[in-house]
Amino acid sequence: MAISLDELQLAARNHGLPLETLRYDVTPVGLHYLLIHFDVPAVPDGWRLRVGGLVEEELSLSLEELRARPIVRRIVTMECAGNGRARLDPHVFSQPWLAEAVGTGEWGGVRVATLLEEAGVRDGAVEVLFTGFDRGVDGGIEQAYERSLTLEEALAGDALLAYELNGEPLPPQHGAPLRLVVPGWYGMTSVKWLDRITVLDRPFEGYQQTHAYRIRRDEEDEGEPLTRIRPRALMVPPGVPDFLTRQRFLPAGPCRLEGRAWSGLAPVAAVEMSADGGATWSAAELDPPPDRWAWSRWTFEWNAEPGEHELCCRARDGAGNEQPLEPEWNVGGYANNAVQRVPVTVRAG
């Protein structure tokens, strides 16, 4: 594998969760993964959220006015749809994530449904479009970053308009002053730096909806849209790392392995560990998640014997979705939830 200059430019700006910080129930600000398509925009002074389109009454709301409404706080695990992309063969050119594009935040704000009810959705509405202030060129088209949800998802779900992260004002890089957070969905849905919300009478056909973020077998395939997060377990790599290779070293003896597991499709039902590269598996202990769409902590007592080992973990959710042992390739390099593999060197005590 080799990464190009273009990809390095993305990797140097955006960042994943250092995997040892899976130890925190809620990811501290600055450690949560970040994928910024274009630039962090300078949101204008006097910002107001506009809600328009197919509504009875257009809304224009300041942050103070939003804060005056009941606050809802949800602990949500968010993952980039491109997580695992850099492990695919043939290589897919884009943000080169290995496995670390995840984080869990306590997001606070107003339910999307609350504002839509205030505005009054008119007959004939089918989707709700969320448009950010971030602008750029993608696929040759200059655009604001924008994505839609079906009206049903926007009204019935847990979708939040968040102005808080971990009890503090939303930081610029996570979408201040206001962002969408759609629990259980891959991160592309959770539009940052919201400019406006528009109720539509037809499905949105913008680039980020109809071209990007689809599972396509080949360039001719129209594909299926990405929606909810596939199951994944990640472990805190045990022992200490080599600086350059990240190879792990630990002493022989009892070793408590720990990590997190999540799925946007159903609650996590089981996590299994393998210390022999996936040949044999044993059940890990699984804690209940702190919230419906937050990750679950898991632990596994391993007796580390001297030598080289490849540690693997995998999650299965309550709907029977399980992580594959090998990556499943697609054009955009999305949703590769193949099991994590952590080579470790155990030294005699």
Add this chain to the structure above:
Amino acid sequence: MAISLDELQLAARNHGLPLETLRYDVTPVGLHYLLIHFDVPAVPDGWRLRVGGLVEEELSLSLEELRARPIVRRIVTMECAGNGRARLDPHVFSQPWLAEAVGTGEWGGVRVATLLEEAGVRDGAVEVLFTGFDRGVDGGIEQAYERSLTLEEALAGDALLAYELNGEPLPPQHGAPLRLVVPGWYGMTSVKWLDRITVLDRPFEGYQQTHAYRIRRDEEDEGEPLTRIRPRALMVPPGVPDFLTRQRFLPAGPCRLEGRAWSGLAPVAAVEMSADGGATWSAAELDPPPDRWAWSRWTFEWNAEPGEHELCCRARDGAGNEQPLEPEWNVGGYANNAVQRVPVTVRAG
């Protein structure tokens, strides 16, 4: 240029400052560059800072006891010594920074000199060693991350033991509960997650001091230690980016360019801009810095004409140090402060 899997593992964990966020005087938490050699460590409950070695009286201080001392706050621009490494040819394998490994924080804490005076430095002391909780293998040697300062630098300088960043408790990734901050120096000096401070009667000869962080012409060269930050100017790339290539697009007409410039050797004396790849240069407007070792904002009024341009900026400090047009190679790939080059496409209005 191609980046290896090992380097990508580093680039996916660590991150630079997205250059558009040079717009902030003080970098918001989560945007400041991060270089974590090993792992973010789990600092033990009941942590206390130990001050020992060649002192009259050993100290053991809780965070509360440190907070009870007078707080000093300094706005400091910090840069990784490896910034610019990925632009070097031949390629140097390590954390692959392009130009973004910088940030400015308002650090708050206790002066190093204050604690050394309390402990009472004994005759024969020559250096002060700062040891972190972060452990790993580097150059084949398992070690805690540690670096020394000369006694003179530790006593006379602005070196801080910081427990605050931007008015908030220090975040885990920046060294909580306590880190060293040495204004004007490259970041490797500012040891994070401090475990202990030891006054030494001889120069420290650990790996991070005598092997790493030296400017060496070749493997046989003992080299010169890296200390203070060489001058650099960076601009906010104008216009909007292409997602994948980061190529910039902007409309023709007047365009205010802005950026920041800094040097740890002397105050910045001048910033110059070139819109033709460095063939001709014009002076930018330079603001005074908000603090002695903080970056200065600069602006430049550019009349963007349609076509392709390569924008460059360069800084010169009061001691006459100026950025080179071409990188200067060394074994570790350190301190490459060659001018930034930003290709832009200007479209007719």
